[in-house]
Amino acid sequence: MSGRFVRASKYRHVFGQNVKREQCYDNLRVSRNAWDSNLIKANPKYIAVNWESGGGGAFAVIPLEERGKLPDAIPLFRGHTAVVLDTDWSPFDDNIIASASDDGKVFLWQVPENFQLRTDAEEPEDVKPVGKLSGHSRKVGHVLFNPAAENVLASSSGDFTVKIWDLEDGKSKLTLKGNDIFTSMSWSADGSTLVTTSRDKKLRFWDVRQEKPAYEVPGHSGAKISKVQWMGDHDRVVTTGFSKMSERQMGLWDTRNPTTPIGDFVPLDSGSGVVMPFWDDGSQILYLAGKGDGNIRYFEYQNDKFEFLSEYRSPNAQRGLAFMPKRGVNTHENEITRAFKSVDDVYIEPISFVVPRRAETFQDDIYPPTVGTEPAMSSGEWFQGKSALPPKLNMEDLFDGNEPKLVAAEARPRTATTSAPAPAPAPLPKAEPAPEPKVEPTPAPAAATRELPSVNQNKQSMATMADKFADKDEEEEDVRDDSSFEEIQKPVERPSVIAARQAEATKPSATSSAPAPEPRAEPKSLATNTGEGVPAAAVKPASELRDESKTACASSAAAPSASAAAGGLRDVLNEIRTMLQVQGKQIEQLTSEVAQLKSKLGE
Numbered sequence: 001m002s003g004r005f006v007r008a009s010k011y012r013h014v015f016g017q018n019v020k021r022e023q024c025y026d027n028l029r030v031s032r033n034a035w036d037s038n039l040i041k042a043n044p045k046y047i048a049v050n051w052e053s054g055g056g057g058a059f060a061v062i063p064l065e066e067r068g069k070l071p072d073a074i075p076l077f078r079g080h081t082a083v084v085l086d087t088d089w090s091p092f093d094d095n096i097i098a099s100a101s102d103d104g105k106v107f108l109w110q111v112p113e114n115f116q117l118r119t120d121a122e123e124p125e126d127v128k129p130v131g132k133l134s135g136h137s138r139k140v141g142h143v144l145f146n147p148a149a150e151n152v153l154a155s156s157s158g159d160f161t162v163k164i165w166d167l168e169d170g171k172s173k174l175t176l177k178g179n180d181i182f183t184s185m186s187w188s189a190d191g192s193t194l195v196t197t198s199r200d201k202k203l204r205f206w207d208v209r210q211e212k213p214a215y216e217v218p219g220h221s222g223a224k225i226s227k228v229q230w231m232g233d234h235d236r237v238v239t240t241g242f243s244k245m246s247e248r249q250m251g252l253w254d255t256r257n258p259t260t261p262i263g264d265f266v267p268l269d270s271g272s273g274v275v276m277p278f279w280d281d282g283s284q285i286l287y288l289a290g291k292g293d294g295n296i297r298y299f300e301y302q303n304d305k306f307e308f309l310s311e312y313r314s315p316n317a318q319r320g321l322a323f324m325p326k327r328g329v330n331t332h333e334n335e336i337t338r339a340f341k342s343v344d345d346v347y348i349e350p351i352s353f354v355v356p357r358r359a360e361t362f363q364d365d366i367y368p369p370t371v372g373t374e375p376a377m378s379s380g381e382w383f384q385g386k387s388a389l390p391p392k393l394n395m396e397d398l399f400d401g402n403e404p405k406l407v408a409a410e411a412r413p414r415t416a417t418t419s420a421p422a423p424a425p426a427p428l429p430k431a432e433p434a435p436e437p438k439v440e441p442t443p444a445p446a447a448a449t450r451e452l453p454s455v456n457q458n459k460q461s462m463a464t465m466a467d468k469f470a471d472k473d474e475e476e477e478d479v480r481d482d483s484s485f486e487e488i489q490k491p492v493e494r495p496s497v498i499a500a501r502q503a504e505a506t507k508p509s510a511t512s513s514a515p516a517p518e519p520r521a522e523p524k525s526l527a528t529n530t531g532e533g534v535p536a537a538a539v540k541p542a543s544e545l546r547d548e549s550k551t552a553c554a555s556s557a558a559a560p561s562a563s564a565a566a567g568g569l570r571d572v573l574n575e576i577r578t579m580l581q582v583q584g585k586q587i588e589q590l591t592s593e594v595a596q597l598k599s600k601l602g603e
Contacts, residue, residue, distance in 0.1 A: 005143055006434050007302075007307060009302075009307070009309070010355065010365060010366060011108065011283055011285060011298055011300055011309060011336070011355065011366070011573035012309060013297065013310075013355070013356050014309060014310060014336065014354065014355055015066050015310065015312070015353070015354060015356065015518065016296060016312030016339075016347055016351050016352070016353050017351065017352045017353075018350070018351050018352075019349070019350060020230055020300045020312065020346070022067075022068060022462060023068070023350070024067065024068075024343075024347045024348060024349045024350070024602075025047065025062050025066070025067060025068075025070065025347055025348040026068060026069040026070065026346065026347040027069045027070045027071075027072065027346070027347070028049065028060070028070065028345070028346055028347055028348065029051060029052040029053070029346075030049055030050065030051070030052060030319070030320065030342050030345040030346070031049075031050035031051060031059075031083060031084065031345075032051045032052055032345060033050070033083050033085065033102075033383050035083075035085045035086075035102075035141060036225055036274060036291075037050070037085055037086040037141065037142065038276060038321055038322060039090055039319060039320025039342055040320040040322040040326045040340055040341075040342055041087050041088055041097075042089075042322040042323070042338075042340050042347065043089040043094045043324065043325060043328065044094060044324060044327060044328025045063065045064060045065070045094045045095075045111075045327060045328075046061050046063055046064065046089075046094065047061070047062045047064065047322070047340055047348060047551050048062075048063060048087045048089065048097055049062065049320070049342070049348065050060050050083075050084050050085070050086075050087070050111055050320075051076055051084070052345075053076065053078075056078060056079075056080055056081050056082065057078075057080035057081070057083040057084040057102065057103070058076040058078045058080070058083050058084060058126070059076065059077050059087055059099060059535045060074060060076055060077070061077060061097070061111055061115065061127075062117065062348075063115065063116060063117070066116065066117050066118065070117055070118075071117065071118060073123065073124055074117045075115075075117065075119075075124035075125055075127060076126050076127070077097075077099070077109050077129075078126040078127070078128070078462060079102050079107050079127065079128055079129040079132075079398055080099065080101035080102075080105060080107065081101075081103045081105075082101050082102035082103035082139070083101065083102045084099050084100070084101050084102075085100050085101060085102060085139065085140065085141050085142075086099070086100040086140075086143055086597055087099045087100070087143070087152075088139060088143045088144050088145055089145070090145050091145055091147055091325075091371070091373070091375075091390075091512065092150055092374065092375050093373070094111075094372050094373075095110055095111040096109070096110055096111075097109045097111070098143045098145065098153055099129075099138070099143065100140035100141060100142060100143045101140060102139040102140075102533050103139070104134075104137065104138055104139055104140055104157070105130035105132060105133065105134055105136075105140065106132075106133040106134075106136075106140055106143060106155050106165070106271070107131065107132055107133070107154070108129060108130050108131030108132075108133070108167065109127060109130060109228050110130050111127070112127060113415055114316070117283045121161065130287070131167065131170060132170075133153075133155070133165055133170060133172070135163055135172045136155065136157035136158075136159055136161070136163065137157070137159045138157050138158035138159040138472070139157065139158045140155050140156070140157045140158075141156055141158065141181070141182065142156045142182065142184065143155045143260060144186070144187065145192040146187055146382065146570060147187050147191055147390065148189065148190050148191030148192075148373070148375065148376040148377065148382070148387070148388060148389060148390050149191050149375060149377050149378065149381070149382035150375035150377070150378055150379060151166065151167035151168050151378070151379040152164065152165070152166065152167070152191065152379050152382055152383075153165040153167055153469075154185060154187070154194060156182035156185055156196070156344060157182075160177065160178045160179060160180060160181065160182075161175050161177055161178065161195070162173050162175070162176040162178070162182060162185065162196065162206075163176075164176075164195070164208060166379045166380075166383060167379065170461060171596045172210055173383055174208060174209065174383075174384050175211060176194070176208065176211055176212075176213075177211075178196070178198055178200075178204070179202070180199040180202075181198060181200070182196050182197070182198045182199045183197045183198055183199060183225040183226060183227065184196070184225075184226070184227040184228050185197075185228070186228050186229050186230040186237065187230060187253070188230050189230070189232055189233035189389055190233075190280075190387045190388060191374070191376075191382060191387065192207075192208065192209070192280055192387040192390050193205060193206060193207065193208065193214070193255070194206045194208050195228050195230060195255070196228065197219055197225070197226045197227060197228045197239065197241075199217060199225065201219050201220065201221060201226070202217070202219060203215075203216075203217050203218070203219040203226075203228065203239060203253070203404050204216045204217055205255060205258060208402050209383070209385060215255075216260060217258050217260075219238075219239060219241060219251075220239065220241025220242055220243065220249065221242075221243060221244045222241055222242025222243050222244060222246060222247075222436060223242065223246070224241070224242045224246075225241070226240060226241030226242070227239065227240045227241070227274065227275065227276060227277055228277075229277040229278065229286075230279070230302055231279050231281070231286075231301065232279060232281030233281065233303075233389060233409070233412045233523065234301075234412060235253065235254065235255045235256055236253065236254060236262075236301075236304075237252075237253045237255060237258075238250060238251065238252055238253070238277055238279070238286060238306075239251045239261075239277075240268075240274075240276070240277050240288065241273035241275075243265065243267070246270070246272075247267050247268070247269070247270050248267070248268040248269055248270070248271050248275055248290065249265040249267050249268055250265070250266050250268060250275070250277070250288065250306075251265045251266065252266075252304075252305070252306065253512075258363075258467045259268050261379070262304060262305075263305065266306070268297075271290050271292070271293060272292065273290040273291035273292035273293055274290065274500060275288050275289070275290045275291075276288070276289050276290070276291065276321055276529060278300050278321075278323045280323070280326065280336065280337050281326070281370070282326045282336070282337055282367065282368050282370050282395075283300075283336050283337070283366065283369070283493065284296050284299055284300060284301045284302070285299065285301070285337075286298065286299045286300075286301060286306060286334075286341070287323065287337075287492060289318060289321045289339075289341070291318065291319055292317050292318075292319070293317060293318065293384050294313060294314040294315055294316055294317050294318065295311050295312060295313045295314065296311065296321075296339065296351070297310075297311045297312075298310060298311070298312075298353070298361045299309040309378070312351065312353075316341075316344070316349065317342045317343070317408075318341035318342060318343065318470070319342050319343040319345065320341065321339060321340070321341045321342070322339065322340050322341075323337055323338070323339050323340075324337070324339075325370075325371070326370040326371070326395075327370055327371075327372060327373075327393065327398065327404075330352070331362065331363075331367060331395060331398060331399040332399065333352070333354060334354050334355045334356070334357050334359075334363060334366070335352045335353065335354050336353055336354070336355055336366060336367075337352075337353045338350060338351065338352050339351045339353070343376075357440060362395075362396045362399040362400075364395075366395060367395035367396070367399075368395070369392035369393060369395065369407045370392055370395060371390055371392055371393075371409075372390070372391060372392060372393035372406060373406060374390060374391050374406060375390055376388035376389055376390040376391070378411075389410075389420075391406040391407060391408055391409055392406070392407045392408075393405065393406055393407065394406075394407055403587050422602065428440060428519050439555075451521075488501065520554035537559070587594060
């Protein structure tokens, strides 16, 4: 059957849809600090962006509905004495945000009620922090709220530590000590484990409440930094980084046995910007966006591997990027997620990723229950060792405009680890029945122990046989041995000889008083010379000649090179055949002479 098979997926035609410049958030001054963070964080109500300002660090909070060109002077969130490096929204309160700064402090902020940027005031009033966390000795590069426990915050610093804060009392309860600067971190869905990447190229899975890594494995080997993202309630994480050849790549890891990435690292391209990973747990889609790139690639996670879906392309490069939580998407437009990217450090462009459908009803197949705003536990319970998944809300209630109903979160079945080569492993083949063992023929013992003669040895053997039948009358003397006869094997008798003997036996015996002559005198002389120029002692029986011929044939057949010995074997067989004929004639002559002697003796 010919044709190309297309993988079935309801997200195969997802596309990214941007808006015009007038619908963007314009007239911004995004921070130009070289620290490698995402610069932007978003929730269903606000966008937070690191601000370029003098006299201390600040960041701006922009309500989603205030699009277009913003005023030159807007209220900022000020309080840090150095530039703001990172921010993070609370997953359970859209008005709470934490910030990290180069001054080594972590501040907590609350967005004022009815907060807006366009006001009638000549000088907008800045927002002050509601909490300050001190404990790091160097700059704080990242902050991240726990996704399951309320009021639990992680912060990483240039002092090679990650501190876990209890926001209810403002104290650091746990400290994770690394060997280098942390470049990214991500929580597991139940908030019990933290995975980090650092400049020492190590990927660490921390048992946070034990304050030590459960696993520490080599990550990406490139010189540039790497990023990590936990894949929701899966027991998988994805990393992005660089190879030794400075090629961008990603890796999928099993958190239960993260020795090496599943299916090895998958190359992406040869770009130079750091790749930022974002995970959508509802649609099981991974989004990859490189800093300095205009494109956003997205992959669907299926069968423990990433299947490429498509790519959003834009001529405008992004330096910062953020994705909004699932509960903020527009379900009436079949929007599955929404991203916000900074362009030219001047404006932020929203990008909607949409499933192209014309249905007017709720599409429950693309909107499974998603994480809501209810925590699974308090900070006290979490620090005491509790672990649980936060409840989820029904997206259909958001479609209908009703208060969302909570759905108990169920632990996802553990994914079986597979061992396939490619960006991702292939399905295991069906087991085939074991083949029956073949019975090998047992070789003959003689063939197993006999050494194969060489061609030269075969030639020498043939020459020796030829010498035995050469005419040696000139070389040998007629030697008479009066003491005894030479022991010669009895020749094979031919049928003619046997018939002659039977005829001789039927004759009547002659009576004579004369003494019988010595019967062996004449045969002795005959043994010396047959009269045909061939010594009788040199004449061998036919049986011995057959044995020699068989040995010669076997030796020739067992030669290492059959092609080289084929021609010589024919010559040898012809010589043997000729010799046998000569011997046969000689035997007949001897037999006739013996018969004549017997007849004379009988007379």
